[in-house]
Amino acid sequence: MNTSEAISAPAVAGLSDLRLDWRHKAVPATANGTTHTEFLAGKPALADFQTPLLTLDAPALRANADRLAEWCREHGVLLAPHGKTTMAPQLWAEQLNRGAWGITLANFAQLRVAREFGVRNVQLANSLTDPHAIRWVADAPADTTVLSWVDSADTVALIENTLEDTDAVLDVLVELGAPGGRTGARSVDAAMDVARAMSDAKHLRLVGVSGYEGSLAHTADDAGLAAVRGYLADMRLLHEELLAGGMYGSGSVFITAGGSAYFDDVVAVLSPCISTGAETGGPAVDLMIRSGAYIIHDDGFYRGISPFSREGDQPFKPGMHGWARVVSQPEPGLALLDAGKRDLPYDEGLPEPQLIGTTLGGPMEPLAGAAITSVNDQHAFMTFDPATTTVRPGDVVRLGLSHPCTAFDKWTVIPVLADTNGDQTVVDLIHTFF
CATH class of the missing domain: 2.40.37.20 (D-serine dehydratase-like domain)
Structure with a gap:
């Protein structure tokens, strides 16, 4: 390739x-x-x-792909569409050719499909807990990037133990969840504890904050939007605490949220975190949404x-x-x-x-x-x-x-x-x- x-x-x-x-x-x-x-x-x-x-x-596929690509450019955010929606490399190519940063996936089997088709940038919107998957990601080709999520100190220990005989370092994001949600540390304080465990780890490098707001609401009424926006505000607080504590590893930082239902709220709440690094003297920070269903x-x-x-x-x-x-x-x-x-x-x-x-x-x-x-x-x-x-x-x-x-x-x-x-x-x- x-x-x-x-x-x-x-x-x-x-x-x-x-x-x-x-x-x-x-x-x-x-x-x-x-x-x-x-x-x-x-x-x-x-x-x-x-x-x-x-x-x-x-015509609908083309119009939808063009529409969100242009919207992301206008708002200065990255797009890593969730490939599990289609699991169709032909459609992934349409999204990537329009400027998407990479493809988001959900499990090990999907990662293998992405590698087979030479996808260079991949985000696993999940924690690596299968030893086979951990080793496979650690052996990724040098010209590829694989980001994954971590939401507990136990997962940190599992990855460390699996890679103890290697020099591999995985790029990971600390995942914030919420009570009643899906995965993710259940509070900002709990997520900070996970980040501290990462800072002591040999095989992990913290490169951002991740989350999924779509599990907290299923409507666009006032109550649903309030739940989403409150959660996103907590994501922003977590990022600011990590940044202030100098807890990110070297290189760029990613903040990622946003399915196909609330990506506008994600950008409204989290875009103030975007930075070239020159303003703060810290790392460059990108905001990345992961909408997948939009193309269909x-x-x-x-x-x-x-x-x-x-x-x-x-x-x-x-x-x-x-x-x-x-x-x-x-x-x-x-x-x-x-x-x-x-x-x-x-x-x-x-x-x-x-x-x-x-x-x-x-x-x-x-x-x-x-x-x-x-x-x-x-x-x-x-x-x-x-x-x-x-x-x-x-x-x-x-x-x-x-x-x-x-x-x-x-x-x-x-x-x-x-x-x-x-x-x-x-x-x-x-x-x-x-």
Whole structure:
């Protein structure tokens, strides 16, 4: 890999040589044995596929990637998008090529995918506690950066013991949590104790403060935003105490928070910490957000809570849709679709019926008043008003979806349409590695 590359372009391009077959449930049987490139050369369209199906919208992906990249530049913050949302190196490359600092990941398996595709800067939004993972990170190539989080003195001791026979030094951030939250030291004082343990460690270098505000709220009402902002203020206090105590290691310092729901609050509260170092005589300090779902966005949870949706100014665009066929219409007002939990996300809201037509890729009409009321493993229950809507077996329904993080993990190959609402030619195939 060229050391100037944020990700290995040849490794990403190599996905075009992969052969498609029965293991890829989105791929038509007629494409069995063809390569990615050969398949696209035939200019396939949505009509060539079968249901159930997940598709992506090319204009939405581009617009969303451009929108947040520009916003980060305007606000002087770094972006390390959470790659676990898509686990798709092709989309990581789009984010990195727009200036993202690196990719954030959640576990050891995901780190291995990133290394396979030559991602140079990686953040593990978690603590390293598996000895295999600790040693693997310690052996990272010299031209890569791996940041990880630590939230307890016990974790410090575990890493120290695992690396005791080496000269390795890992760059780590002390993680602040909150009562009732996810991981992280439960108070500023507790986080300071963790940092002091790091200062006595041979194999750790403290390079910042990390946290995740999204586990403390699930709404954008006054109570939710107050909880988020109070937590972020504690992150700022922790950083200021570490800075005043000279507890950071040599080099730059990172403060990182921010999923796809509250990244505007992260920047509002924490951007005063950004520094070149010249002002204070201390280290340079960067603020890094980790939004991941934004590039896909949705027609559910993120549509309602994204800062750009709340502000009403150039919101992100929904970049994914589900397609399902009616397999049964057993009683008035009820249809069973051939897509369920194994195919589409349901944890942050059920799919939303949007359009109906007689064929996949054919003309479709709005499906007003219909709703998905529940999903089984392979079926969705759709209710509708039989007085105003006719639904027959074989009809195709387009579904709006909520939560891309639990959509992508169900598909190894995802077709990208030139325009979901217009030209439905397939212009790419996205490969995922969960």
